[in-house]
Amino acid sequence: MSAAERVFREEWGRVLATLVGFLGDFDLAEEAAQEAFAIAADRWPRDGVPDNPRAWLMRTARNRATDRIRRDRALVARYDLLAARPEVRSMRDERLELIFTCCHPALAAEAQVALTLRTLGGLTTDEIARAFLVPERTMAQRIVRAKRKIKAAGIPFRVPPDHLLGERLDAVLAVVYLIFNEGYGGRDELAAEAIWLGRALAELMPDSPEVHGLLAMMLLNDSRREARFDDGELVLLADQDRSRWNSAQIAAGRAALDRAIALGGRGPHVLQAAIASLHAETPCDWAEIAALYRELARLTGSPVVRLNLAIAVAETDGPEAGLRIVEDLGLDDFRYLHSTRGELLRRLGRTDEALNAYLRARELTDDGAERRFLERRLTELRRAAPWR
Structure with missing residues (x-):
């Protein structure tokens, strides 16, 4: 550059x-x-x-x-x-005002993301459209509608008052988190944009533990980017070459986590950062990871968090214990539930059920690398059960 x-x-x-x-x-x-x-x-x-x-x-x-x-x-x-x-x-308050304006709750979530990337991130409309796999015209319309909504509704260009700050900050962090998740599957430019926004927020709001927690979580997870794919093929955490992890990024992520904890942080983003930090250790402390997921599930009530808890429990108490949690989640249209269920059933030797779970996961998956991974799992299971 x-x-x-x-x-x-x-x-x-x-x-x-x-x-x-x-x-x-x-x-x-x-x-x-x-x-x-x-x-x-x-x-x-x-x-x-x-x-x-x-x-x-x-x-x-x-x-x-x-x-x-x-x-x-x-x-x-x-x-x-x-x-x-x-x-x-001074630029400090103006950047802060801009991101809170872009993430005003009166705007739809997809408009918040697009406008944030367009204004603070500096991405072109075409770049944002390609990142989210929609036509450029569609993305342009979203951005135009968001700007019109801000003008028509008289949304103020300012940081919200103290009694609304927590609620509005949650929306800002949710947008940055969504941008990072969109990039984590392989669209590196989006992950980089989210981390840049996280650093800007940490500079603008140095006393917010959840801001530092979100930045830490993104840095720690993104540190594995080079090892998550091998010649375009997805590599699971347990199989990754840890020499390809970015040690400087891990250190930066842990420093941000330490700052969040020093500020008294025990919110969802801080907990996720702590989990990501444990994943970077050898060996992983699965019991501690499971404990953190239990606390995160208590705070959020999220079935997706409980799915991650099931994975950690399977590592500590065996696949049967993890499967009991999975079977109670009811996320039938969530591909990761079915791929997780398939893996636990595979470990238990319940090959027919595992095949059906992996088939359902493949049916719900559009991502090329993930589909190829599922195909490999299906091939392995069919070899183990030639009658299929």
């Missing part, structure tokens, strides 16, 4: 957040920011990156916005407001 590209990556959200704060208009702010970055992309390779690139970008964007407003006499009041602002303001 060149110096100019690094500046673009680091400064897009800061510059856009400040412009949205100045103008109160997403479209005008985004247009001015895009023009400033385009001018920089043309000039900086020739003239060099300025000593203060953020100030250069802000000054250029302000000038472009001023020119646009001057051309539109209906926005003369906004021009007066802009002209009265100081040229450089």
Whole structure:
């Protein structure tokens, strides 16, 4: 990554957040920011990156916005407001305000994700559409509708008051978590965007244990990225080459977890980070992992968490104990329930039932690497039961 590209990556959200704060208009702010970055992309390779690139970008964007407003006499009041602002303001609150605006509960979840990636992440509409496997036009419509909703509903560009902060922070963290999960299956660019957003949140909210917990969880899980696939084929945790794990990322994740715990964190993201940290140890302390999953299940009431608990229990008390939990979950349309059930049945030697479970998992799976893994399991089981 060149110096100019690094500046673009680091400064897009800061510059856009400040412009949205100045103008109160997403479209005008985004247009001015895009023009400033385009001018920089043309000039900086020739003239060099300025000593203060953020100030250069802000000054250029302000000038472009001023020119646009001057051309539109209906926005003369906004021009007066802009002209009265100081040229450089603190970026801290503005980025925080922007992500809380993007994740306002009045917006649909998919719109929150798209708008967050577009504004703070700096991804193009086409990049976001490809990452979520939808047509570019569909994604563009989502983003446009989200911006219109913000304007029509008068959603304020500010951090919510203290009594709403916890509720709204939960929405922000849920969006970042969703982005990371979308990337964890192999779309590395999305996982990287989520981690970048997590770092930005940790910088903006240094005293929030759940923010640090989420960042820790993402770093620890993403540290295994290079080992999770071998020539495009999925590799389970137990079979991964640990020499391919990113030790620096594990250390950074554990440092973020330590910070979360020091802040008194015992929330869902902190617990998930603690579980991810234990997974990075050799050997895994499955009893402690099971205990953490029990606490996480108590906090969230999530059947998916209980499915993960079943996997840990199977490691400590045997597959029969894990299977008893799985059979009580009722997640019939969740592919991982069936693949987990198939694995536990396979370990118990109940081959016919395992085959049926893996077939159901394959039926529910679109991901190519996961389907190929399930096919390998089915082939192994059929060899063990040639009458099938």
